[in-house]
Amino acid sequence: MSEGEAAALVGVAVPVPLRRTFTYRVPPGRSDGLALGGRVRVPLGRRTVKGTIVALPAGEPPSGVAVKDLIEPLPGSPAIDAPLLELTRFVADYYLCSWGEAIEAALPPDPPPRKRPARGVRAEPVGPPVAPVHATPAQKAALEAIGAAIDARSYRPFLLWGATGSGKTEVYLRAAERALGRGLSVLYLVPEIGLTPLLVGRNAARFPGEVAVLHSGLGPRQRREAWDAVRAGGKRFVVGARSAVFAPLRDPGLIVVDEEHDASYKQDDAPRYNARDVAVVRARLGGAPIVLGSATPSLESFQHARSERYTLLELGGRVERRPLPSVLLVDMREEFRAAGAAAPLSRALAEALRETLARGEQALVLRNRRGWAAALLCPACGRRVTCRRCTLSLTWHKRDGRLRCHGCGSESALPERCPSCGGENLRDLGFGTERVEEEIAALVPGARVERMDRDTVRGRGAHERILRRFEAGEIDVLVGTQMIAKGHDFPNVTLVGVLSADQTLGLPDFRAGERAFQLLTQVAGRAGRGARPGRVIAQAFDPEHPVLRAAAAQDYLAFFERELPYRRALGYPPLAALVQILVVDPREGVAWRTAQEVAAALLAESDGRLTIAGPGPAPIERLRGLYRMQILVRSPGRRKLVEKVSRALAGFEERSVRRTLHVDVDPVSLL
Numbered sequence: 001m002s003e004g005e006a007a008a009l010v011g012v013a014v015p016v017p018l019r020r021t022f023t024y025r026v027p028p029g030r031s032d033g034l035a036l037g038g039r040v041r042v043p044l045g046r047r048t049v050k051g052t053i054v055a056l057p058a059g060e061p062p063s064g065v066a067v068k069d070l071i072e073p074l075p076g077s078p079a080i081d082a083p084l085l086e087l088t089r090f091v092a093d094y095y096l097c098s099w100g101e102a103i104e105a106a107l108p109p110d111p112p113p114r115k116r117p118a119r120g121v122r123a124e125p126v127g128p129p130v131a132p133v134h135a136t137p138a139q140k141a142a143l144e145a146i147g148a149a150i151d152a153r154s155y156r157p158f159l160l161w162g163a164t165g166s167g168k169t170e171v172y173l174r175a176a177e178r179a180l181g182r183g184l185s186v187l188y189l190v191p192e193i194g195l196t197p198l199l200v201g202r203n204a205a206r207f208p209g210e211v212a213v214l215h216s217g218l219g220p221r222q223r224r225e226a227w228d229a230v231r232a233g234g235k236r237f238v239v240g241a242r243s244a245v246f247a248p249l250r251d252p253g254l255i256v257v258d259e260e261h262d263a264s265y266k267q268d269d270a271p272r273y274n275a276r277d278v279a280v281v282r283a284r285l286g287g288a289p290i291v292l293g294s295a296t297p298s299l300e301s302f303q304h305a306r307s308e309r310y311t312l313l314e315l316g317g318r319v320e321r322r323p324l325p326s327v328l329l330v331d332m333r334e335e336f337r338a339a340g341a342a343a344p345l346s347r348a349l350a351e352a353l354r355e356t357l358a359r360g361e362q363a364l365v366l367r368n369r370r371g372w373a374a375a376l377l378c379p380a381c382g383r384r385v386t387c388r389r390c391t392l393s394l395t396w397h398k399r400d401g402r403l404r405c406h407g408c409g410s411e412s413a414l415p416e417r418c419p420s421c422g423g424e425n426l427r428d429l430g431f432g433t434e435r436v437e438e439e440i441a442a443l444v445p446g447a448r449v450e451r452m453d454r455d456t457v458r459g460r461g462a463h464e465r466i467l468r469r470f471e472a473g474e475i476d477v478l479v480g481t482q483m484i485a486k487g488h489d490f491p492n493v494t495l496v497g498v499l500s501a502d503q504t505l506g507l508p509d510f511r512a513g514e515r516a517f518q519l520l521t522q523v524a525g526r527a528g529r530g531a532r533p534g535r536v537i538a539q540a541f542d543p544e545h546p547v548l549r550a551a552a553a554q555d556y557l558a559f560f561e562r563e564l565p566y567r568r569a570l571g572y573p574p575l576a577a578l579v580q581i582l583v584v585d586p587r588e589g590v591a592w593r594t595a596q597e598v599a600a601a602l603l604a605e606s607d608g609r610l611t612i613a614g615p616g617p618a619p620i621e622r623l624r625g626l627y628r629m630q631i632l633v634r635s636p637g638r639r640k641l642v643e644k645v646s647r648a649l650a651g652f653e654e655r656s657v658r659r660t661l662h663v664d665v666d667p668v669s670l671l
Helices: 082-094 099-106 137-152 168-181 193-203 220-231 242-246 275-286 299-306 332-339 347-358 433-443 462-471 512-524 546-552 556-570 588-606 638-650 656-660
Strands: 009-013 022-025 039-044 047-055 156-162 185-189 211-214 237-240 252-258 289-294 311-316 326-331 362-366 375-377 395-397 402-404 427-429 449-452 477-480 493-498 535-540 577-585 611-623 626-635 661-665
Touching: 009 039, 009 099, 022 039, 047 082, 047 099, 082 099, 082 242, 082 275, 099 242, 137 156, 137 168, 137 252, 137 289, 137 311, 156 168, 156 299, 168 185, 168 252, 168 289, 185 242, 185 275, 193 211, 193 237, 193 462, 211 220, 237 242, 242 275, 252 275, 275 289, 299 556, 326 332, 326 347, 326 546, 332 535, 347 362, 347 433, 347 493, 347 535, 362 512, 375 395, 433 449, 433 477, 449 462, 493 512, 512 535, 512 546, 512 556, 535 546, 546 556, 577 588, 577 611, 577 638, 577 656, 588 611, 588 626, 588 638, 626 638, 638 661, 656 661
Parallel strands: 156 289, 156 311, 185 237, 185 252, 211 237, 252 289, 326 535, 362 477, 362 493, 449 477, 493 535
Antiparallel strands: 009 022, 009 047, 039 047, 375 427, 395 402, 577 626, 577 661, 611 626
16 A cells, blocks of 8 residues: 555454454554555544454445544464455355454464564474375375366365274365365365374375364464464474364465364354364365265265265275174163162173283273362262352362363362351262373273373373373373263274263254264274274163264164154254354343344344244353353244344444343354
8 A cells, every 4th residue: 555545445354252343543653564454453432443444445434433543453363364265254144244354263372572682483293104095996086076176276175084993084185185186275175183293193194294273272473473384384284173273384285174064164263264174165165176084974065965965985894804893782770680789880891901011002091070079068968069150060179179160160169068058078970081180090000091181181292101101002091071082093993982972862952863973973983993903892771872873883873863853853953053042141141131122123134034942041041150141043044044044143242231141143052
């Protein structure tokens, strides 16, 4: 922009929950370096904020609106290019957040001032190269279809469906080789940060100098350096978790979303985007093929394949004709009757652990709950010790000697008496990974037992250290939450134990059965991936449940055919579109009245085409000191649903109540 245009106006998106942009005047002498997507500092109310130029020049603001001067451009901050600007605009429009919030999610954080001279970009966690394998006929067919789309530079969505251990990763990497060989770049998404170190370590040797890692677990400087290297074209293969969907890749030729069913792709706070679905949009906007892979596809993706919106590629069983693990469902009611008390480990699992370790093999044990005891119960009054800020029981973490709320993170000491009635002798109720770890260590003296959950992986690099030690055989039994169930490939694991396999089936969420099926199938798939066969022992109080039976048989189609009619009857995805609106406030009455206002606005926009349920208390009625009222809005058409909800909420835009509205388009959980 030249000095002659010093009085020009620019449109700026700022990261506040107001779904509009702001117009600023460019004062004389401040125009150098201004460009679309550039970062600027601007006044907003009584404070100054960083924003992004999204209109240059901008049109005149509405009559009577005072236009403030832009403070300064920020040439040292990362700019966002036109394709990513378009993608963030989609995120803002579809997920009903502000454009500034969407842009902020796409950019790396500003690193702190450097105290030492720069050492350059840290070279990548490089491991031994992956041994070459012969592609199976199914892999070759999948690669032929994906390769044709890469060569044609055309958008085409594929669902790669195959059993755990069927060779999906090899398909991804051979397709990536093809894209890189044509001078294109590759985006490879995984659901958990913990999966990236081993993936990078094993495959950086396959693509020397090309791999960059992007995820929120990196320090601000690491993220910025990797982001800059990718934007400059120095790194063409990006591996990362959810936020890496916004990586500034030049000329993407292939996008991969591994374990596409995983709920970790969904952002919990604004902008509440699903990285899997944003990746599909990015592929469409950029004219690139996208491969969504899973042994247990989400019902949405499998329905898209059924309706031919996606191309289904089937890999079938495991490579080298390795058998799937045998699965035994243990009835814990029988175990309780035999032992006279509830115990974490069944007799079958205890014996299997002894046998497995005696042969020098390894085991994984899944308990999807942290801590020692899930709750403390007073036998005198029958009440649990609960969090003061949440309607949740406090979990007893024995090793730390603390009660902890897994909703808000608050901690307290173990009470000597019941807070409700003063009764003594509080008793443990349920068990978590901490107790399981101790029970196994006592069961097999000398066994090297470690735990992998949110409590043990808090430090940077903790995921990687535990997984590398397990891979090296320095750990015999790894006990953990769902993070041990995803994507890992350890050939010496021949036993998987699953505790409380049916724990999620009773949750008030329409996806409860889907999550239970996916988790059991995925963790079972960690067993027997090497030369020796694997087995799975899953404990449940309802082992005859159809979801568990389908998972034990590794029969996805049986689960899908049973689940779809239920979703159709109740009007839930994938056969309808869904928006969840939570109204939160520290005052229960205010939350309730605001929720009623929102429901009335939705009814006014409905035109008979929206189904509105609520308002009513959310399943977790109080969280982090806030009361939560829920409204569910459903419609057959997704676009019309988003448009109508957007119009209904427009009246709340300029009110302070806007901050109390949490709008979740396509929610993955209703808890």
